[in-house]
Amino acid sequence: MTRLEFWQGNTACAEGALAAGCRFFGGYPITPSTEVAEHMAVKLPKMNGVFVQMEDEIASMAAIIGASWTGARAMTATSGPGFSLMMENIGYAAMTETPCVIVNIQRGGPSTGQPTMAAQGDMLQCRFGSHGDYSVIALCPASVQEMYELTARAFDLADRYRVPVFLMADEIVGHMRERITVPDKVGQTPRRELDRGVLPFQPDADLVPGFATFGKGYGVHVTGLTHDERGYPCATNPGVHAALVRRLVDKIENARTAIADYDIINPDAEQVFVAYGAPVRTVQQVLHDRPDGMIGFLRLRTVWPFPEHSLKMFKNAKVFFIPELNMGQIAREIERHVKVPVVSLPKLGGDLHTPPELVAALEAHR
Amino acid sequence: MTFEDWFRTDRLPHIYCAGCGNGTIINCTLSAVDQMGWKKDDTVFVSGIGCSSRAPGYIVTDSLHTTHGRALAFATGVKLANPVLNVVVFTGDGDLAAIGGNHFIHACRRNIDLTVVCMNNQIYGMTGGQGSPTTPWGCLSTTTPYGCAEPAFDLCELAIAAGANYVARWTSYHVKELEKAVKAGLETPGFSFIEAMTQCPTNFGRRNKFKQVADQVEYIKTHALLRAKRDRMIEQGEKVPDDFFVIGELMRRKRPAMGVKV
Numbered sequence: 001m002t003r004l005e006f007w008q009g010n011t012a013c014a015e016g017a018l019a020a021g022c023r024f025f026g027g028y029p030i031t032p033s034t035e036v037a038e039h040m041a042v043k044l045p046k047m048n049g050v051f052v053q054m055e056d057e058i059a060s061m062a063a064i065i066g067a068s069w070t071g072a073r074a075m076t077a078t079s080g081p082g083f084s085l086m087m088e089n090i091g092y093a094a095m096t097e098t099p100c101v102i103v104n105i106q107r108g109g110p111s112t113g114q115p116t117m118a119a120q121g122d123m124l125q126c127r128f129g130s131h132g133d134y135s136v137i138a139l140c141p142a143s144v145q146e147m148y149e150l151t152a153r154a155f156d157l158a159d160r161y162r163v164p165v166f167l168m169a170d171e172i173v174g175h176m177r178e179r180i181t182v183p184d185k186v187g188q189t190p191r192r193e194l195d196r197g198v199l200p201f202q203p204d205a206d207l208v209p210g211f212a213t214f215g216k217g218y219g220v221h222v223t224g225l226t227h228d229e230r231g232y233p234c235a236t237n238p239g240v241h242a243a244l245v246r247r248l249v250d251k252i253e254n255a256r257t258a259i260a261d262y263d264i265i266n267p268d269a270e271q272v273f274v275a276y277g278a279p280v281r282t283v284q285q286v287l288h289d290r291p292d293g294m295i296g297f298l299r300l301r302t303v304w305p306f307p308e309h310s311l312k313m314f315k316n317a318k319v320f321f322i323p324e325l326n327m328g329q330i331a332r333e334i335e336r337h338v339k340v341p342v343v344s345l346p347k348l349g350g351d352l353h354t355p356p357e358l359v360a361a362l363e364a365h366r
Numbered sequence: 367m368t369f370e371d372w373f374r375t376d377r378l379p380h381i382y383c384a385g386c387g388n389g390t391i392i393n394c395t396l397s398a399v400d401q402m403g404w405k406k407d408d409t410v411f412v413s414g415i416g417c418s419s420r421a422p423g424y425i426v427t428d429s430l431h432t433t434h435g436r437a438l439a440f441a442t443g444v445k446l447a448n449p450v451l452n453v454v455v456f457t458g459d460g461d462l463a464a465i466g467g468n469h470f471i472h473a474c475r476r477n478i479d480l481t482v483v484c485m486n487n488q489i490y491g492m493t494g495g496q497g498s499p500t501t502p503w504g505c506l507s508t509t510t511p512y513g514c515a516e517p518a519f520d521l522c523e524l525a526i527a528a529g530a531n532y533v534a535r536w537t538s539y540h541v542k543e544l545e546k547a548v549k550a551g552l553e554t555p556g557f558s559f560i561e562a563m564t565q566c567p568t569n570f571g572r573r574n575k576f577k578q579v580a581d582q583v584e585y586i587k588t589h590a591l592l593r594a595k596r597d598r599m600i601e602q603g604e605k606v607p608d609d610f611f612v613i614g615e616l617m618r619r620k621r622p623a624m625g626v627k628v
């Protein structure tokens with residue numbers, strides 16, 4: 001059984017989180033993400049969950065990490081300025097392998113920028129924003145339906161890989177209203193508990209250790225310092241550090257195919273669009289207007305780890321067009337993986353590309 | 367059980383310098399915890415970054431050694447998500463009052479059910495002796511080479527003004543009193559703040575004319591003024607010297623609290 005609703009993207013995000021079992025939200029208000037917090041503030045107390053408005057985004061990130069160690073599915077939501085403040089403890093979550101979900105409803109930056117206008121300028125910050133080497137997972141919704149579904153999936157991925165998972169949405173998707181089909185129930189894969197007798201940071205074959213939930217008698221020590229498999233600080237042994245950081249990266253990068261989520265449309269085309277988030281909708285319009293199958297489209301829902309193998313499906317590709325609401329952040333990534341020209345189509349200011357703008361790019365490269 | 371049963375023995379020896387007061391404060395805290403009859407499985411220690419914040423790593427329970435200044439925000443998440451857990455926070459003067467100052471006042475305001483033990487050595491010990499928000503006027507540190515020219519915070523006054531339910535200050539010399547104060551803090555629902563003035567011979571004492579560890583402990587002892595005595599002095603119109611600090615229980619009240627186990 002499902003039901004139909006007419007929801008705002010941010011409402012769908014909050015509902016998706018609740019359906020996935022999220023029971024802790026710590027956040028700080030910021031446009032254009034605030035509706036996520038407001039919805040959680042209404043719903044969580046009635047569901048035996050906790051909503052807490054923290055003093056800033058540094059504290060919000062800290063609180064959800066603390067909550068996660070008690071076993072709770074925990075999330076926060078923010079936008080650019082708050083996202084920058086979260087970087088410190090996002091690195092801590094990566095280092096301590098703490099499952100958590102961070103929603104970023106992107107707005108124009110840098111700095112306070114454009115509070116009410118859409119952008120995708122934080123795509124590299126989400127991948128690389130905290131110091132040191134690590135890997136994360138980032139999902140990009142392009143509809144209200146996906147705000148719901150990808151938020152729910154984010155919790156499963158966070159628990160599965162013990163990593164911060166980002167829902168990298170934008171103001172357009174966060175604030176638009178559309179029809180959504182809401183399922184009765186969302187399947188959940190629970191976090192795997194640590195087996196007794198196994199060291200708390202000793203990985204399984206998939207490089208992910210079981211989770212030593214606080215209060216269950218593990219006596220686990222969690223630190224952001226480089227640590228050994230016991231979780232004990234071991235900050236001057238080069239081998240221990242190298243092995244730990246490699247594992248934090250490899251556990252995600254090796255799972256690229258399992259994490260990947262994308263659609264391949266017209267794989268025989270020579271001209272191919274690659275898009276994620278709101279620009280997907282303009283590309284869809286162009287394809288709708290030109291149903292001749294001549295335009296390829298790689299439509300990404302997972303951006304990190306980047307599903308590079310998906311690009312190889314376009315065997316005849318002569319050129320890739322990347323419309324983004326930034327100066328070409330993911331176009332750069334795509335350039336690393338293909339030998340044919342990559343045309344970045346940046347759009348700044350908050351408006352989407354128009355279909356004629358994308359058609360003009362096709363014409364210019366024919 | 368005794369306090370010694372709470373140590374994570376396979377992590378010893380600790381990193382603290384000879385003569386450091388932190389060990390004394392950890393012992394007092396663990397004695398108080400032990401007297402509460404709490405189960406190790408239900409008790410969590412949280413800290414930020416600094417010498418003082420290394421304490422949870424030496425304790426056998428679940429423990430969260432977090433980022434500099436953020437311990438209280440992490441602890442808030444732990445406690446709200448699972449109020450059954452007893453959450454104790456170790457912090458330092460820099461961790462709590464400089465980088466963590468905002469989290470400190472908001473944790474007090476929320477009056478969240480945590481017990482916080484601050485090892486105030488009036489210096490950044492871990493990073494080699496820079497000035498902190500509690501470095502006394504005129505004292506030397508690597509970043510106040512001509513004498514500290516900023517007034518210091520009174521951490522207890524700050525906690526009281528911000529709303530903590532229990533506030534006390536003792537020192538590494540007053541071990542029995544300190545232990546009792548921590549116990550009172552553990553028993554009090556809401557935010558409990560216990561400040562322990564302590565010696566850092568390596569990075570404070572050495573630069574501030576304390577040739578021996580005992581000299582600094584003696585100084586702490588002789589400059590600590592019991593609250594009742596301080597009040598009497600004020601009543602009689604006597605001036606309390608600037609280099610004296612008040613010790614004792616400074617606040618006990620029942621403001622509404624968050625995260626209390628039901």
Ligand SMILES: Cc1ncc(C[n+]2csc(CCOP(=O)(O)OP(=O)(O)O)c2C)c(N)n1
Nearest residue numbers: 416417418434458459460461489490491492
């Ligand atoms: C964000 C950040 N800034 C700076 C540091 C460096 N740092 C580590 S410990 C410390 C000061 C600790 O002072 P205090 O809390 O008084 O602890 P103590 O060592 O004196 O016990 C600083 C500045 C850090 N770890 N993180």
Ligand code: SF4
Nearest residue numbers: 382383386417491566
């Ligand atoms: S530097 Fe100071 S505070 Fe740190 S361990 Fe040494 S004596 Fe203690």
Ligand SMILES: [Mg+2]
Nearest residue numbers: 458459489491
């Ligand atoms: Mg200090």
